[in-house]
C-alpha cells in the first residue's frame with residue numbers, strides 16, 4: 001500500500017486503491033441493476049465491462065489512482081469519479097456487449113476540439129503549424145453548438161486544444177458557463193496566460209483539468225523546443241496556478257529521439273511530481289504539422305524503452321509516489337487505435353471531424369447532419385502507429 005501526497009494531488013495504490021475500486025464497482029452494479037434489471041443481462045454486462053477494462057489497463061487493473069479535489073482519476077483522458085456521468089462509458093460498453101443499437105456519436109468517449117488557431121508559440125513539433133495564427137473561422141456561437149451537440153449525444157469528456165485555447169480565455173469561460181454539467185472539461189495549453197485569476201475563473205466555470213505541454217525538465221531544452229525563452233516559466237506558473245485552483249494537472253511531453261532514454265523519462269516524471277502533476281502523458285512524435293516529411297518516428301529500441309518505462313513507473317511499488325503515466329501509443333499497439341472514430345474524435349480548428357490531431361483525414365463539418373457516416377468512414381480508415 002502507498003499513499004503519496006504532493007500538494008493538491010494524492011496518489012493511491014495498494015489496499016486504499018482497491019477499497020476505492022470496490023466502492024466504484026458497487027456503483028456500477030447499482031447502475032446496471034436499475035438499467036437492465038434482469039440478472040442474466042447484468043452478468044453479461046459486467047463481463048463486457050471487465051473485458052473492456054482489461055484491454056485498456058496494465059495487468060487487468062489500474063495500479064495507481066489520483067485524488068484531486070475529492071475526486072478520483074485513474075487516467076487523464078477518462079472522467080473522474082464521483083460524477084453522474086462517470087458510469088456513462090460503462091453503460092455504453094454494456095449496451096454494446098448486449099448487442100443493443102448505439103450510434104457512432106454515442107460511442108465516442110472523448111472529443112478534442114481545436115478551439116483556436118491562435119498561439120504565441122511555434123513549437124518544433126506543432127501539429128497545427130501550417131494553420132497557426134490564421135484567422136479563426138468558428139464563431140463563439142458555433143463553438144457552443146458543438147459542445148451542445150456533443151453533450152446531447154452524451155459525450156462526457158471534452159478537451160479544448162488549439163492553437164492555445166488560453167488566447168481566447170473569455171470565450172472559453174463563456175462556453176464552460178453555458179455548458180451543462182454532464183462532462184469533464186480539460187484545457188491543453190503551453191501555460192500561456194494561465195494566470196492565477198484565469199485558473200480560478202476556469203475552475204469556477206467547471207473546468208476539471210489542464211494538460212500542460214512540458215517537453216523537458218530542463219528550462220533551456222524546453223525553451224529551445226518551444227522556440228521561446230519564456231515557455232518554461234509559463235508552464236511552471238500555469239502548474240502553480242492550476243494547483244492552487246484545485247485543477248487536475250497533466251504534464252504532456254512529446255518524447256523525441258534525442259530525449260528518449262530511461263534516465264530522461266524518470267527525471268521528467270520526478271520533475272512533474274514537483275510541480276503537482278497527477279499525470280504524465282507521453283506522446284510519440286509523428287510526421288505531421290511542423291514535423292511533416294521529417295524523420296521523427298521513434299525506432300523499435302526507443303519504443304521498447306517507452307513501454308518498459310510505462311510498465312515500471314506505473315506498477316513497481318518503488319515508484320508508487322510518482323505521477324501516473326499515460327502512454328496512448330502503448331494501447332494503440334496493443335489493441336487498435338482508440339481514435340479514428342472508435343472512442344475518440346478530433347474536431348479541427350474549422351469544425352471538421354478528423355481521426356486525431358496527426359491523422360488528418362478531414363471529413364464533414366461537425367454541425368452538419370451527416371456526422372454518423374463520417375465517423376463510420378474514420379473507423380474504416382483507421383489511424384495506426386507502425387507496429388514496432
Ligand code: SF4
Nearest residue numbers: 119121122123126163
Ligand atoms: S503551444 Fe501547442 S499550438 Fe502552440 S505552437 Fe506549441 S504545439 Fe502548436
